[in-house]
Amino acid sequence: MRPTVVFMTDFGSGGGAVLAGVVRSIDPELGVYDFDHNIEPYNIRQAAYQLSTVVPYWPAGTVFVSVVDPGVGTSRKSCVARLAHGSYVVTPDNGTLTMMLGEIDEVREIDEDANRLPGSEDVHIFHGRDVYSYTAGRLAAGMIDFEGVGPAYPVEKVVRLALTNIVPHLGTGWAEGGIYNFDVPYGSARINIRNREFQQVAGFAYGDLFHVAVMDGDRLIYEGEGRYGRTFGDVEDREAFLVGDIQPGERQMLRFNTCDNFIKAHAPEIERDQSLTVDWRVRFERP
Amino acid sequence: MRPTVVFMTDFGSGGGAVLAGVVRSIDPELGVYDFDHNIEPYNIRQAAYQLSTVVPYWPAGTVFVSVVDPGVGTSRKSCVARLAHGSYVVTPDNGTLTMMLGEIDEVREIDEDANRLPGSEDVHIFHGRDVYSYTAGRLAAGMIDFEGVGPAYPVEKVVRLALTNIVPHLGTGWAEGGIYNFDVPYGSARINIRNREFQQVAGFAYGDLFHVAVMDGDRLIYEGEGRYGRTFGDVEDREAFLVGDIQPGERQMLRFNTCDNFIKAHAPEIERDQSLTVDWRVRFERP
C-alpha cells in the first residue's frame, strides 16, 4: 500500500489538479488527496493552524504538501519536516510549521538541483508543482529517502510565527491567555489555555459561570458573563460561552464565543487580519 | 476491493481532511471521497436533497457520512441507515434522511460507547470526526458489522422534514403540487409532481403550452405562461418553462423556472430560507 500525498494551498478552486498529476505521473499507485485550496491567500497563520488539526489523524508515512508561499522565488528555504509519528510535511519554511514544532523529528532543506521536475528548469514561479509536489511524490514512492531531500538543519532554526505574545497564566478562580486562532465563520476565538489546567489549576467545572474580559493593552474589546460547558447545547443561556476545543487530551485548548458571533459583533477588524490579536489578552474569572 | 467512505458536511472548505484521515488510519486501503463540504450551514433540507441525488449512483456497500448537525451535543440520535441497494448513511437523525425514507431497510442508533475514536472521550463538539467517521470507517473496513453500530429502531421513527405540505393532485388538463427543493444558482423550483403522471394523467406532451400560478395561500407569487419540453433548448420561447428533472423513471419530477431566474425575479426571500415555501402551491393548466 503506497502512502497518500495530501495537498493544502492558497491557489483557489482547482489548484490541486496539476500537483496531483505530477505525483501520479511519478507513480500511478500513489494516493492523492486535496485537503484545501482555499486557504486565504498568503495567510500562513491559517495554514499553520489547519495543518496542525489534520496531520495527526492521517497514517504514518503520509506526505503533506503545504503551499502558502508569499515568498516564492525569494530566499526563504523550501523544506521537508519529518514528524515524530512518521509523516512528512513539504512546505516553504515560512511559519507554516509553527504549530507542529514540538513534533518535528528532523528537518531538511530541499536541494532544488536534485529535486526538480525535469523540464521545469526555466519556470521560476511554480515551486508548488515543480519542486514541492515532485519531491513529495518521489519521497512517497520511495524513489528518494529522507536524506535525498537535501541537507538537514537544526529544528530550532525553523521559522516560528508569533501567533500570540501572551503566555497563559492560571491561578485559583482565574485564567488568562492569548488568542492563537479564530474559527472565522462561527466567530469563535481559540485561547492558549489548556482545558485540563482550566479545571485542575483554575478550578472551573463544566456548568460554572465566568466573567470574561478581552483587552488589547489598555483597550477593552469585550466584557461579559458566560457559562463554561461540555458542548454548545449546555451553555446557550448566557451571552458568552466557553467549551473545550476539538483536540483531545493534553492538547485540548479552550474555545470562546459569544451568542452574537464574537468576531462579527466585537472584533470585525480581525476578519481582515488575524494577526491584529497577537497582543490581546483574555481573562476569565469567577463572577 | 474495499468500499469508499463519502463525506458531506457544512464544515466549509477543507472540512473533509480530518474525517478522511480518521478513515484512512483505520484502514489505509479504504477509499475516501469528498462529496461536498459547502452545504449551507445547518441547512438540513439541502443536505437531504443533495444526498438523495447521489447515493443511488454509487456502488452497493458505499458508506456515506453526512454531518449537517445543528444539534451536535444535544439529544438528537446519531444513526446509520442501511439502504435497500446495499449502501449505508451515517448521519444525525435530524431530517437528513427525509428523501430516502422509502429506501431504508433498517436503521440503528450509534452506540457511542462502543463506537468512538479512542482518545477522543473528552471532546464533545466534533462527532463528525470522533463518532461518525470512526463508525463509518470501521463499518466499511468490516471491523464491525451493521449490528455492531448499536440498537435498531423503527424506520417509522426516523425524523422526517416537511419539505412541502402540498400533496400533488392531477386531473385531465391540470396538475397541482408543492415545491420540495430549489436549484438556487439557476433559480429552478423542483415540484413534487411526477413527470410521467404529468403526461399520463394530466395529458401534457412535450411541446405543449401551459398556464402556471404559484400561490402562498391566497397570495399570488407568480402567474404566467410557459412551454413544457424535453430540455432547455426546446422551451426558451416563453417566459416560463418546465422540463423533467434529473432523476430517471418513476422518480422523475418536474422542474420549473422562468427565463429571468424564478428565485431571483419572483421569490428572492427563499434564498435566505427555503423552508418558507412549505405551503406554496403550484398549479399548471392548459392555457
Next chain:
Amino acid sequence: MRPTVVFMTDFGSGGGAVLAGVVRSIDPELGVYDFDHNIEPYNIRQAAYQLSTVVPYWPAGTVFVSVVDPGVGTSRKSCVARLAHGSYVVTPDNGTLTMMLGEIDEVREIDEDANRLPGSEDVHIFHGRDVYSYTAGRLAAGMIDFEGVGPAYPVEKVVRLALTNIVPHLGTGWAEGGIYNFDVPYGSARINIRNREFQQVAGFAYGDLFHVAVMDGDRLIYEGEGRYGRTFGDVEDREAFLVGDIQPGERQMLRFNTCDNFIKAHAPEIERDQSLTVDWRVRFERP
C-alpha cells in the same frame, strides 16, 4: 492499475459526486479525481485554459471529463478527443479544446445511443452524468475502445474559440501580442508571446526594463514602465512587471501584471467578461 477519470465542471460545490458515482459503479477500481467544479458558469474560455494547464501533467491513459456546456440539449456535438500523449478528453465540442488543438490525435463524436447510462433515456438535461461520465468510465475501464465512442470526424472541425485576435509580432527591442487568459485573483494577464522569443528575437534579458502600452484599438488602457525578471521577487521595484509563465520550454508564454493588480486597477470590466479583450494589443519596448 486502472486509469483515473478526472472531472471539471461548472456545477458548483458538490458537483462531482454523482459523476464519480457513475464511474465507480462501472468499475469500482477506477480512480476518480475532482479537478474543479467552480468554473464560472458557462465560461468556456476559462475551462479551455484550466484544462490545458493540467492535462499534460497526468499519466497517459487518464480520461478527463469537462462539462461547461451552455448548449446542453442543443445540436452541439459531444466528443472524445484522444491526445498525442495518450490521454482522453470527454467534452462538448464547444471550444473547450481550443488550447489543446495541436495535441489532438483523433476526435470522435459520442454515439449517444450506444453510450448512455442505462435507465437514463428519459432524462434530457444531465449529459454530464448520463453520457459523458458513463462514456469516460467505460473507456477508462476498457469496456469500450476509442472506436466504440462513435464516428471519427476531422480534427479541423473541432470548435475553436478566438481567445485573442492579435497575432504576436517581435523585432529587435520590441514585442507585441494579445491577451489569451487572465489569472483573475492576482490580476495577471497572459500574453501570447513566447518567453524564449522575447529573449532571442526581441533581445530582452532578465533584469531589463521595458515600456508597455495596452491598447483596445485606439483606446489606451494602460501605459507604464516595468521590469522583466525570473520571478516576482526580482521585479517589484517598478510599477509593472513581466515574468515567464508556468509552462516550461517552448510553451512558456509571458505573464504581465502591475503592482496594483492589473485587472482591478486598470481593467475591472474584464472580471465580468474576459472575452472583452480579444482585440486588446500589448506592446513592450525598450524604454
